Amino acid sequence: MQKTELTINRKKRSIEADPRTTLLDALRHHLDLTGTKKGCDHGQCGACTVLGNGRRINSCLTLACMHDGDEITTIEGLGTPDDLSPLQAAFVRHDGYQCGYCTPGQICSATAMLQEVAEGWPSNVTEDVEVAPPLSREEIAERMSGNICRCSAYPNIVKAILEAAEADQ
Amino acid sequence: MRPFNYSRAETEKEAADAGSDGATFIAGGTNLLDLMKLEVMTPDALVDINPLDLKSISTTDDGGLRIGALVTNSDCAADQRVRHDYPVLSKAILAGASGQLRNKATTGGNLCQRTRCYYFYDTAMPCNKREPGSGCGAIGGVNRLHAILGASDACIATYPGDMAVALSALDASVEIRSANGNMRSVPVTDFHRLPGDTPEKDNVLETGDLITAVTLPPPPGGTHVYRKVRDRSSYAFALVSVAAVAKMENGKISGIRLAFGGIAHKPWHDPAVEDVLTGESPSEALFDKAGEILLKDAIGQGSNDFKIPLARRTLSAVLRQATASGASA
Structure with a gap:
């Protein structure tokens, strides 16, 4: 068994688990934070996306014990039903989902993605990688390609992200 | 996933010693853990090398860049010096994987990415890379992703990465610490190998070798x-x-x-x-x-x-x- 101490959604938490425990399983099974979803469990769908020290990661492809001392933010840490984050509110307003299973991952991913854009990171569709690109539908689609929506709510997901990004400026 | 012992290396020597004893290094883990879940890879011991001081990008004496082995793909692609002087590297990294994976994947780990051959991934099928001597399911099988150059009768798998392709075009080198502490530099073009009759060996790393950095020559322009x-x-x-x-x-x-x-x-x-x-x-x-x-x-x-x-x-x-x-x- 491996003892790991993490800060999750600004609270100190501690778990003792088999080293095989992924961060995803630790969140869901050891810490009762079931907002983070298990989709493919192989890093292909993005449903398990959380923020690790502010960066978006697939919680299924990392071991909980490798995050000793890290700050993890899950969907539960971004907003509450009474106090939605701007992206959560935009997803509701634009109906950025059908079944909702991918939504926590989409919103965690988009939250960090907008930060990456704010820091001037280029993407695969950025014309000149030296220049920080403005956010466009094409940039959002490329940057969010690690989050799959099997209901294919993509048009409304992109609208919600664009609106939240514009409101932030 | 099979059980394994987990430890952390605080120094390169600790990492190399564990590696010499047969432990597998884990950095980002995005490829390794995927393969461990499928039991394609079944290490008895994992040594977490994330505590090592290999996370910076620095200028070399000859005006090139040294990218630490633990620099994430995201950080490398977003680095202003890389974007200005070696844009092909930023472009290649950004063409691979997803934002989430690039945030975890490291420079050293990405070089060691395993093939995406379907037969390598499927433990019910023969694969000389996964299980030497078992045969190659891809030859005569489904081989859409497979090699057209340099293949052998034992293996037709491809190296799947993008970053290393750009590094090859940039004439970059891999800095490697041997188990005994000696350092050596291998051109990226000589780092990966052709399968021959030992396809289980993807690259020239020996037991206990630790990739510490990738070095780029002075900016090539163009x-x-x-x-x-x-x-x-x-x-x-x-x-x-x-x-x-x-x-x-x-x-x-x-x-x-x-x-x-x-x-x-x-x-x-x-x-x-x-x-x-x-x-x-x-x-x-x-x-x-x-x-x-x-x-x-x-x-x-x-x-x-x-x-x-x-x-x-x-x-x-x-x-x-x-x-x-x-x-x-």
Whole structure:
């Protein structure tokens, strides 16, 4: 068994688990934070996306014990039903989902993605990688390609992200 | 996933000692844990090398860059020096995986990425890379992703990465710490190997070797292009990719470096292709000639036959783009 101490959604938490425990399983099974979803469990769908020290990661492809001392933010840490984050509110307003299973991952991913854009990171569709690109539908689609929506709510997901990004400026 | 012992290495020596005892290094873990879940890889011990001080990008004495082995793909692609002086590297990294994976994947780990051959991933199938001597399911099987150059009777797998293709075009080197503490530098073009009759060995790393950095020569200048052809426009492995760094003088190609992904067991680099282009004026006939040289020994395996014309056309398209800026100068 491996003892790991993490800060999750600004609270100190501690778990003792088999080293095989992924961060995803630790969140869901050891810490009762079931907002983070298990989709493919192989890093292909993005449903398990959380923020690790502010960066978006697939919680299924990392071991909980490798995050000793890290700050993890899950969907539960971004907003509450009474106090939605701007992206959560935009997803509701634009109906950025059908079944909702991918939504926590989409919103965690988009939250960090907008930060990456704010820091001037280029993407695969950025014309000149030296220049920080403005956010466009094409940039959002490329940057969010690690989050799959099997209901294919993509048009409304992109609208919600664009609106939240514009409101932030 | 099979049980394993987990430990952390605080120093390179601790890591190397654990590696010499048979432990597998874990950094980002995005490929390793995927393979461990499928029991394609079943290490008895994992040594977490994340505490090591290998997370910075620094300038070298000769004006190049040294990228620490633990620099994430995201941080490398977003680094201003990389974007300005080695844009082909940023482009290649950004063409691979997803934002989430690039945030975890590291420079050293990405070099060690395993093949995406379906038979390697499926433990019910024969695979000489996973289980030496068991045979190759891909030869005569489904082999759409597979090699057209440098394959063997034992293995036709491809190296799947993008970053190493750009590093090959940039003439980068891998800095390796041996188990005994000695340092050596291996050109990226010599780091991965062809399968031969030992396809279980992807690269030249020996037991206890630790990648500490990738070093880039001084900025090469010129036009940088990375073109990746794949089944969907994002988050898919290359069918064919081409990295190019081209310099033009008086309308002629004064220098060019080219490397190819998705077509062999390693990033493919053929100096004869560069030689035929150097000193010449760009033209479609010249590009065709370069493609002929590149592919003179290419062999299709059935479902990947299309890669031969695809590689030729992708090379022409990249050369057109890379030489356009100075063609009329």
